[in-house]
Amino acid sequence: MKFNFRPISAVAALGIAAGLLVIASPSATAATPVPTAEVTAKDSFYRYDGSTPLASYSPGAILKSRTISYHAIGIPLPLTAIQLLYRSTDINGNPSANVTSVIKPPLLNTGRGKGKAISYQSAYDSLNPEDSPSRSIAGGLSLGGLIASAETAVITPSLLQGYTVIVPDTEGQDAVFAAGPAYGTYTLDSARAALKSSATGLNANTKLALLGYSGGAIATGWASQLAPSYAPDINKNLVGAAEGGLLVAPAHNLKYVSGSLVWAGVAPMAIIGVARALNLDFSPYLNSYGLQVFAKLKYASIINALAQYPGLTWEKIAKPEYSNPNSIPIFVEAVNRVNRGQAPSPTIPMFIAQGSNGVLEGTAGFGVGDGVMIAGDVRSLARQFCASGTTVQYDQYYLLSHSIGTVPWFIKALGWIDQRFAGASAPNNCGSIAPGNSLAPEQVVS
Numbered sequence: 529m530k531f532n533f534r535p536i537s538a539v540a541a542l543g544i545a546a547g548l549l550v551i552a553s554p555s556a557t558a559a560t561p562v563p564t565a566e567v568t569a570k571d572s573f574y575r576y577d578g579s580t581p582l583a584s585y586s587p588g589a590i591l592k593s594r595t596i597s598y599h600a601i602g603i604p605l606p607l608t609a610i611q612l613l614y615r616s617t618d619i620n621g622n623p624s625a626n627v628t629s630v631i632k633p634p635l636l637n638t639g640r641g642k643g644k645a646i647s648y649q650s651a652y653d654s655l656n657p658e659d660s661p662s663r664s665i666a667g668g669l670s671l672g673g674l675i676a677s678a679e680t681a682v683i684t685p686s687l688l689q690g691y692t693v694i695v696p697d698t699e700g701q702d703a704v705f706a707a708g709p710a711y712g713t714y715t716l717d718s719a720r721a722a723l724k725s726s727a728t729g730l731n732a733n734t735k736l737a738l739l740g741y742s743g744g745a746i747a748t749g750w751a752s753q754l755a756p757s758y759a760p761d762i763n764k765n766l767v768g769a770a771e772g773g774l775l776v777a778p779a780h781n782l783k784y785v786s787g788s789l790v791w792a793g794v795a796p797m798a799i800i801g802v803a804r805a806l807n808l809d810f811s812p813y814l815n816s817y818g819l820q821v822f823a824k825l826k827y828a829s830i831i832n833a834l835a836q837y838p839g840l841t842w843e844k845i846a847k848p849e850y851s852n853p854n855s856i857p858i859f860v861e862a863v864n865r866v867n868r869g870q871a872p873s874p875t876i877p878m879f880i881a882q883g884s885n886g887v888l889e890g891t892a893g894f895g896v897g898d899g900v901m902i903a904g905d906v907r908s909l910a911r912q913f914c915a916s917g918t919t920v921q922y923d924q925y926y927l928l929s930h931s932i933g934t935v936p937w938f939i940k941a942l943g944w945i946d947q948r949f950a951g952a953s954a955p956n957n958c959g960s961i962a963p964g965n966s967l968a969p970e971q972v973v974s
Contacts, residue, residue: 571666573613574657574701576625583623585615587713587759588720591625593727598631599667600680607687608632609665610728614721617758618700619710619805619865627662628696628718630728631687639690644949645730646686647694647719649740649747652676653794653830655705655801660697672829685942692730694722698747703827705743705801706778708866712750716759723765736762737945738769741934742901743830745771752874768877768948772937773898773930776905778802779863779970782842782853784902789890791900792840793833797825799859802866808858818845838890854973868909869967873916877954879944881923882906883933898930907964914958921955 576582576591585591591613598607610630618624633641650661652675657663659672661679676695683693696718698711715738723730740748748771755763775781778798785791800822803810811819821840825833843851853859864870882903886892889899896903903924910922921944925933948954 571663573611574627576613582615582625585623587615587617588717588724589615590721590724591615593725595727596666598665600664600677601674602667602669604667605680607634610725611662611666612721612725614717616700616717617713619704619707619713620807624700626697626700626714626717627660628694628721629662629665630722630725630730631665631683631693631695632729633687633690633692635688635690636729637690639688640946640949641686641689641691644735644737645692645694645722646737646739646945647696647715647751648679648683648686649698649711649715649738649744649751650676650679650695651741651743652699653705653743653797654699654828655703655797655804655825656827656829657697657699657701657703659829660699660703661695662697665695670829672831675829675831682938689946692728694718696747698744699801702804703801704805706746706775706798706866707802707805708746708750708775708868709754709871710805711747712754713758715747715751716755716762719762720759732761734765735767735949736765737767737948738771739941739945740771741937742773742930745774749774749868750871752876752878753868753871756872756875763875766876768879768945768954769874770879770941770944772881772941773901773933774868774880774882774906774909775901776868776909777863777902777965777967778866779853780902780905780965781900782863784897785891785900786841787839788892788899789838790835791889791891793825793835793837794830794900795840795842796821796845797828797830797833799862800825802862803858806862806865808862810856810858813847813850813856814845815847821845852973854970857972860970860972864969867967867969869905869912870969873913873918875918877919877921877948878910878913879921879941880906880910881925881933881937881940883925883928883930885925885927885929888929889931898925898928898933900930902965904964905967907961908967909964910961911958911964912967914961919954919956920958920961922957922961
């Protein structure tokens with residue numbers, strides 16, 4: 529049986545874009561987030577409780593496995609998902625346990641995707657592990673989990689083509705939002721586990737592609753950059769990575785969204801997530817209002833932040849003596865650890881797309897971007913990849929903002945990935961990518 533690939537892609541893209549805009553609207557008022565300890569207590573599958581020390585297992589080793597029906601908004605669909613608890617590595621190099629979901633195509637052994645897999649990195653963007661894709665797929669109904677449910681529209685075209693789709697919990701079980709290197713290792717070890725499981729139908733020779741937008745691009749990008757050193761066994765199977773709406777140098781983004789109408793609340797979320805990953809404490813630098821904001825967002829989804837802190841700036845939440853965040857050594861440490869410009873280049877073909885009309889989403893000021901991500905940073909990263917010999921196709925959407933840019937990126941990304949699996953030469957426009965911003969590390973100032 530054959531399927532019309534392009535029309536399915538377009539419909540799915542429009543559906544997901546509309547869904548994300550609806551659930552991210554200011555009218556979607558936030559429910560009270562659930563603390564991590566309460567979340568993990570609900571389902572023992574997420575806890576490694578074996579007697580063998582976790583460090584004794586190699587990254588990607590399967591610790592638990594279960595087969596479930598795939599759910600969207602709590603409704604079971606005629607799809608089978610294999611969920612795996614696997615050993616991974618956190619941002620500090622410590623052993624960690626994480627969960628991934630491997631979704632089998634509804635029509636096995638048919639279509640151009642037969643025997644191939646796409647690792648789809650969700651844009652669930654949350655500080656609450658209850659919002660992770662695996663919990664939504666298992667039937668969870670958290671408010672933030674609606675994002676993962678909406679992304680059912682994104683993975684459907686690939687499933688109908690016969691591809692197996694792997695959906696890792698890219699933020700890990702502590703929900704370390706914006707901590708990019710952790711996203712990368714969790715994604716790569718998810719692929720390792722998926723290829724090792726006899727229940728998934730995949731094997732050590734299965735070809736893979738990486739796909740993700742926005743928060744999903746954090747994972748897709750870091751996985752592609754870390755794969756040659758951290759997971760060469762997976763890197764050799766990768767045919768390419770497609771990412772859009774990229775977070776590159778977070779220190780720049782914090783300035784860019786400062787005072788904006790929609791995206792300002794994401795800045796403290798990112799600081800909380802990276803601080804959680806690196807075990808850093810920002811409370812000594814916050815004023816009373818800042819402490820209040822951080823406490824409110826501690827276990828929040830992006831739905832709890834979008835358009836709910838209009839005009840928020842760092843100066844409004846910091847003590848006067850720390851009005852410049854670069855005066856805080858742990859801030860500089862944190863943003864430098866998650867700067868993609870300081871990581872190695874991928875060795876696989878890349879499709880990168882970035883919007884640059886953030887005014888549509890109420891963001892102006894530092895840099896030209898899509899409302900939350902900065903086009904100049906993305907161009908510099910793409911040029912850095914090119915200089916290292918990576919094949920790059922870079923598209924810039926001059927008239928589109930972050931949310932709207934999802935649509936053209938997604939339509940092209942699926943076709944681009946399909947061509948990589950088919951063995952076609954990857955397009956390369958490195959010679960026409962305009963210069964961007966410096967991605968040099970931040971410096972501490974007095």
